[in-house]
Amino acid sequence: MSSSKFRSSLLGGCLLLSSFGLLGGCATPPGEDASAVVYTEVSDPIEPLNRYFFDVNNAIDALALKPVAHIYRDALPDAVQDSVRNFLNNLAQPFNFLNNVAQGDFDGAGDNMGAFFTNTLLGVGGLFDVAQIDTDDEDLGQTMAVWGVPEGPYLVLPILGPNTTREAVGLVGEYFTDPVNLIAANNDIANVALYRAGANAVDFRAQSINDLDEIEKNSIDFYAAIRSLYRQNRKNLILDGDVETTPLPDISFDFDDDAPKSSDRVSLLFQEDESSVKNTASSSN
Amino acid sequence: MKSSKFLLASYAALFLLAGIPTISVGTASVAEATSEKKAVGLVEKLGQEAVTLLSRPDLDDHAKRIGFKSLVDRDFDMKLIGRFVLGKHWRKATKEQQTEYLVLFNDYIITTYQRRIGQYAGENLNIVKATKLNKKETLVKTLIMRPKGPSIKLDWRVRLSKSGEQRIVDMIIENISMALTHRDEFSAVVSKNNGDVEGLLAKLRDHLAKVN
Numbered sequence: 001m002s003s004s005k006f007r008s009s010l011l012g013g014c015l016l017l018s019s020f021g022l023l024g025g026c027a028t029p030p031g032e033d034a035s036a037v038v039y040t041e042v043s044d045p046i047e048p049l050n051r052y053f054f055d056v057n058n059a060i061d062a063l064a065l066k067p068v069a070h071i072y073r074d075a076l077p078d079a080v081q082d083s084v085r086n087f088l089n090n091l092a093q094p095f096n097f098l099n100n101v102a103q104g105d106f107d108g109a110g111d112n113m114g115a116f117f118t119n120t121l122l123g124v125g126g127l128f129d130v131a132q133i134d135t136d137d138e139d140l141g142q143t144m145a146v147w148g149v150p151e152g153p154y155l156v157l158p159i160l161g162p163n164t165t166r167e168a169v170g171l172v173g174e175y176f177t178d179p180v181n182l183i184a185a186n187n188d189i190a191n192v193a194l195y196r197a198g199a200n201a202v203d204f205r206a207q208s209i210n211d212l213d214e215i216e217k218n219s220i221d222f223y224a225a226i227r228s229l230y231r232q233n234r235k236n237l238i239l240d241g242d243v244e245t246t247p248l249p250d251i252s253f254d255f256d257d258d259a260p261k262s263s264d265r266v267s268l269l270f271q272e273d274e275s276s277v278k279n280t281a282s283s284s285n
Numbered sequence: 286m287k288s289s290k291f292l293l294a295s296y297a298a299l300f301l302l303a304g305i306p307t308i309s310v311g312t313a314s315v316a317e318a319t320s321e322k323k324a325v326g327l328v329e330k331l332g333q334e335a336v337t338l339l340s341r342p343d344l345d346d347h348a349k350r351i352g353f354k355s356l357v358d359r360d361f362d363m364k365l366i367g368r369f370v371l372g373k374h375w376r377k378a379t380k381e382q383q384t385e386y387l388v389l390f391n392d393y394i395i396t397t398y399q400r401r402i403g404q405y406a407g408e409n410l411n412i413v414k415a416t417k418l419n420k421k422e423t424l425v426k427t428l429i430m431r432p433k434g435p436s437i438k439l440d441w442r443v444r445l446s447k448s449g450e451q452r453i454v455d456m457i458i459e460n461i462s463m464a465l466t467h468r469d470e471f472s473a474v475v476s477k478n479n480g481d482v483e484g485l486l487a488k489l490r491d492h493l494a495k496v497n
Contacts, residue, residue, distance in 0.1 A: 042469060134435070217496070218397045220488050224473030228466045236460035 042227060043153045050156040054223050057161055061205075069205035083127040085203055090119045090126030091196065092137070094179040099138035103146040108240070111135045136240045140177070141170030145238045154227055162230040320451070321415040324423040324443035327451050331360045332410050353399045354391075362444065362452035363391050369454075370468045371482075374475045378482040386482065389489040394467075396496055408432070410439070421445045422454075 044050060073081070093116035100109035111133050118131035144166055145151070152165025160171065175181065175193055184192035219225040338344070338352045357363065367390040368375050378386065409430040416424050425441040442455035455464040471485060478484025 219470060220393075220485075220492050221470050221473045221477070224470040225466060227473075228469030229461060232461040232465065233459075239460070 042231065043151070044227065045153050046155075050154060051223055053156040053158050054162075054226075056158060057156065060159065065201060065205050066209065069202050069209060072202050073206035073209065081203075081206070082129075084199065086119070086123070086129045087126045088196065088200055088203060089129075090116060090123070091180050093119075093135070095174070095177070096135060096138040098177070098179070099140065099143045102143045103138070105240070108136060108138070112138075137237065139167075139170055140173045141167035141234070142238045144170060145234075151231075151234075154231070162226060164231070164234065167234065320445070321417060321423050323451050324425050324441075325412055325415050327360060327443060327453070328425045328427065328441050329412065331356060331453075350395065350399055354395050357395060357398075358391075360453055362446050362454050363387070363394070365444070365446070365452075365454055366394075366464055367391070369464050370471050371475075371485075372468055372472055374472065374480070374482050374485075377480070382482050382486065385486055386489075389486060389493065392493055393489055396493060411436075418442070423451075 093112045097109050097112035097116070100106070100112055112135055115131040115133040115135055116126075118133075119126045119129060122128075123130040141164075149166050155163045155165055155168050157163055157168060160168075163171065178193070180196070181193045215225055215229075216222050334356060335353075338349060338356070341349075344352070364387060367387045370390065371378070371386060375383065411428045411430055413426040413428055415426070418424050422442060422444045425443055427439045427441065429437040429439055431437065438459050440457040441453055442457065443451050444454045446452045455462055457463070474485045474488050475482060
């Protein structure tokens with residue numbers, strides 16, 4: 001029974017996926033090379049709508065998620081919270097494994113497998129992190145990025161929050177491909193994906209209460225600050241935090257001797273300004 | 286989990302200077318070249334002085350703020366950062382607007398980052414290594430070691446300023462650039478005001494009046 005239900009929802013998911021793909025396709029000009037991620041100007045064509053959902057999400061957060069996260073953080077012992085996090089992370093490992101294989105990161109995939117079996121068998125079903133392997137979080141959006149799918153416009157989804165079009169497509173795909181969700185669905189265990197998402201949300205929110213409060217208090221445009229942090233963090237995740245490929249040389253402070261290369265890179269925003277004052281360095285470059 | 290790095294980064298972002306209580310230099314790979322050595326020295330010194338400042342019990346918040354500001358003015362190229370953050374709107378602004386903006390920006394940065402000073406004692410800053418980015422710039426890589434939880438990657442972008450001194454121009458936390466984050470935020474405010482820098486200045490004045 002559940003498998004036929006699953007199939008029909010899979011079809012719906014594919015339709016949704018293809019329509020998202022269309023949307024992303026027409027709005028983003030350049031393809032993105034994951035090995036040399038360049039920071040381009042923010043693409044946010046539906047900003048008013050995004051801002052609206054951002055406000056809606058904040059209201060929902062203040063009413064529902066934040067109070068729960070507060071209680072969770074303050075009432076439960078740290079050890080319990082650690083175990084919840086370990087358990088959720090362990091459940092994510094099979095999916096991380098698949099993504100790492102798809103990205104060609106076999107070292108990462110090996111780590112995922114090792115951590116999953118060690119923690120599941122020796123760590124009481126994943127409640128304790130016995131393996132102590134530092135694995136990166138993977139998802140379909142990152143895999144698509146490695147495959148060369150462009151980021152697409154920024155998108156704030158109701159309840160789900162900040163995304164780019166590519167990550168939103170990834171989220172839909174994830175729902176249907178995560179091994180843990182599939183196994184649960186095949187065994188007629190209802191709503192596992194939903195409970196996991198809820199638990200992850202509370203876990204994340206409990207960790208971030210102070211930080212998000214601070215960012216909100218200190219920012220002159222909370223929406224834009226979150227958008228920037230989100231996009232930079234996605235790039236970091238796609239590169240698996242790889243130090244050597246930090247996208248930073250493209251953010252040039254060389255406004256006196258850099259020539260403009262393309263119209264929307266950060267690096268050119270400064271040139272010309274001081275070229276009249278100072279041009280000794282520019283001739284040599 | 287997926288978002289935990291993001292959280293870490295944004296978390297650390299706010300407390301950059303605050304989170305540098307003690308400094309210990311990693312033994313292995315301190316750079317040979319002098320500019321790299323100098324850059325490491327700069328970061329190290331800044332960290333140590335921040336510790337000293339924060340741990341002084343005889344200073345009140347106001348005095349600490351003044352001390353913090355003088356550290357920032359000495360070691361950060363605030364003018365360059367300010368202009369980077371304003372981006373393409375810098376050229377559209379009048380001379381008076383530029384001057385006022387730089388003052389407000391300085392204030393904004395001090396206020397934002399100083400807010401939590403003193404709360405993050407017990408964390409170490411380990412210098413990992415320094416790499417030359419180009420003929421003017423060096424990246425000093427450090428790790429904030431926390432008593433609980435994973436360490437945080439913090440890179441300092443140090444640049445030879447026009448006066449020939451090394452100055453910090455950006456801090457990159459878990460590959461998230463603070464200069465870029467502020468730039469995105471500021472340019473969003475300018476855009477919301479139809480590209481008028483005056484709107485940003487008003488917003489900054491407002492914000493500072495509220496939080497100070």
